[in-house]
Amino acid sequence: MVLQQTWLVVLSWAALSVGFASAVVIVIDQFVLRYRQPVKIMEIVWPATALYFGPAAVLTYRQWGRPQSPRWLERHRTPPKRPRHAVTVIEILHCATHCVLGAIIATLVVFGFGLEMFGKRLWPEFIGDYVAAVAVGLAFRYSAEADMGGRRAWAAMRRFLVGDLLSVSVFEFALLGWLAVMEFLVFHETVQPSSPVFWLFVQIGSVIGFFAAWPPTLWLVRRGAKAELLGTPQ
Template identity: 25%
Template sequence: MNMPMGSALPDWLTPVAWIYIAASLLSVALIAADIYLLGRCHRSTTTELVWVTSALYLGPFAIPAYLRLGRTSTHHAALHPTTASSTATSAAVAVLPGGGASAVAHLIAVPFVVAVGWTIAGMSMWPMILAIAVLAIAMLAVYERAASRAGRAPAQRGLTVGAAVLAAVVTVVAFDIGMVGWMLVLHFNNMMPAVTEGTFWFLMQVGVIVGLVTGYPAVKWLMSRNQSVVPA
């Protein structure tokens, strides 16, 4: 991998990274157990996966968000975030699918790019960014399409494939303003660790959170314009 090996990173970041990663995996397990073992299912599997994957980047902070906005009753009466107290809260929930798609795309794309030795301009960072974006768009489009049709009558089609793809593209581009910007800051400041280091994955988790911030206005705009973004 032709990236700087993070020599500018402080030593204390390594234990912090591993603690946060461990807490993230534990949070994933707790949310999954609450949904699938305690019977708190949602109206669609895609929505359940959004909440489970939210812990991949939000770590333990995903737990209070899930308990407040995503937990259903044991009678499978799914909570609809569109009934939340404000439009801002609804948009904040609706941005989570993009975060989950980005997090999962990182787990797939980064090892793949490293394994095949793919580089652009002598750097593996660019193909990683490209592969992550393509995977995230594909996953987010599938989510938008499936979630918009969940619970509808057969005559109600939900989002068209084109609308779902468009929403996914707009969301991922907005996400990448933050995510790619974060990666460039790390790279040009000699703070990008090797992918085998825990600090790399922790910093990518931080990057996804930065992406949530830059993606939020786009998601809120899409919801107000044509509601082509489906909350988790």
């Protein structure tokens, strides 16, 4: 099988190892060295970003994430200035994390239960990925809300629909479109999640989704739909 070629398997394991190691570096910095984030969701966003951006995520975290921690501010007083595009990038990373976690959850469920639609495993996976991404996004928004009870849930839903749904949708369509192209047009065979090649494709698709989500996220930021930013300077 094409997907079992040694060079592709080795490349996949190498990419996955780099991503995992990068995530571990950030987790250690946050929880062992105690550079905790003032917005707790960012303690998930940064390691999740490292899973597909690798060392680039570590560098971005060191420049924009770590200086937000109380421990860093105790030593340096004022965080360094960020470029204007930092707000957009961090907002994309929030939405990207919804999609990445959603893809992991949906993949495990679909393949674990052997779900198929029209004789294909890919269709329930696509539906599951999108639904899981939306569910994770709502959970993130819910945890970030200061209100309690029913108002908190409704406020989280409203903020997600207004500020996140478009970015999440564009990211998901780019990621899932990439996976479909790989399976139907390039390799012409089903890629199983038990293979590291599948997760390499998810990594690449996540990078594609990040850049695809940039224009709509920038538009949302400029129109004020993302006025209350998580983990970004006001």
